Amino acid sequence: MSRAGERAVERLDALYSLGSGRGANRPGGSDAEQQACELAAGWIEEAGLEVEWDPAGNVVGRLVGSQPDLPEVWTGSHLDSVPAGGKFDGALGVVVGLEAVASAGACERTLGVVVFRDEERGCVGSRAFVERGPLPGRFVEVHVEQGPVLERAGSPLGVVNGIVGYTRRELVFEGTAGHAGTTPMAARDDALAKAAEFVLRARDAAAGIEGAVATVGSLDVEPGAVNVIPGRVRLTVDARAPDAQRLDRLLAALGLDPEPRNAPAVMDESVRAVLREEIGRLELPAPELPSGAGHDAGVLAAAGVETGMLFVRSLNDGASHSPDELTSEEDVALAIEVLAAALRRLAG
Secondary structure, eight states, X not given: OOHHHHHHHHHHHHHHTSSSSSSBXXXXXXXXXXXXXXXXXXXXXXXXXXXXXXXXXXXXXEEOOSSTTSOOEEEEEEOOOOTTBXXXXXXXXXXXXXXXXXXXXXXXXXXXXXXXXXXXXXXXXXXXXHHHOOOOSEEEEEEEOOSSHXXXXXXXEEEEEEEXXXXXXXXXXXXXXXXXXXXXXXXXXXXXXXXXXXXXXXXXXXXXXXXXXXXEEEEEEESOOTTEEOOXXXXXXXXXXXXXXXXXXXXXXXXXXXXXOBXXXXXXXXXXXXXXXXXXXXXXXXXEXXXXXOOHHHHHHXXXXXXXXXXXXXXXXXXXXXXXXXXXXXXXXXHHHHHHHHHHHHTO
């Protein structure tokens, strides 16, 4: 493995050690996320890039090109994590992005590597960045697949063709609390039973729309006693679909308003073509696949930036958002090589 690949793996280990508890624990806004960004800023500076912290706390490193007035070409990802998360989610895109920019060297256009803040809770940093501007002309994000498709296909890398649209809502179901022993079944107004009907409706509605998914991930039952009929239930639902039409169908089936939501994002075909060609130069397959997770790349694409994503194979049957998340050192090195070549072409 190249020295760049070895360094990327060492830096992934260093980031993984931040925070307390099992797995990666760097929630957005936490001291651990801030420490991770400061560590990355030091690495970016060591690589000879100009470092900037924007008002939202995003970190940007630039390798100024020979024609700095041209739209810039960026790569990067995020360093926050879910509680007890994996080593590679987000962090891979930052360390691979830095190695690729350093390897690509000076180009016509300025190259940049960015660390966006608080991605896991709704791409907070990249949204703030887009609102403030100015934006790069092109952006390529490297990310672990977070699924089993590439592993099952025997492909170390893949090209993302689009990012699903999604919405998250909190719903409340009201009933009447009562004694579990003295209230006849026919006389009950059970809030949890109403919520359960919605959970099953969400499952069935998503199953009937190709590529759609719906997840109820949190339930809060009141009063929460073993011998009391639930009088109130609050739940969360996460609904996703590959395109606007299917997302509309799913939300209608669930009785949810179409807005607010994160719209589906299509990756730029010219950037995708460069990624496919550079993977092909290594005599590797370059399958295209959608991303079922949201990413900062989707925020930039929606803002008009020419955007692409390079997926790196997830092992352990695609385990993610978990300490079981795994990607091989060899695949990390391949991602650096492909991204560096792609950035050179995209930046002239």
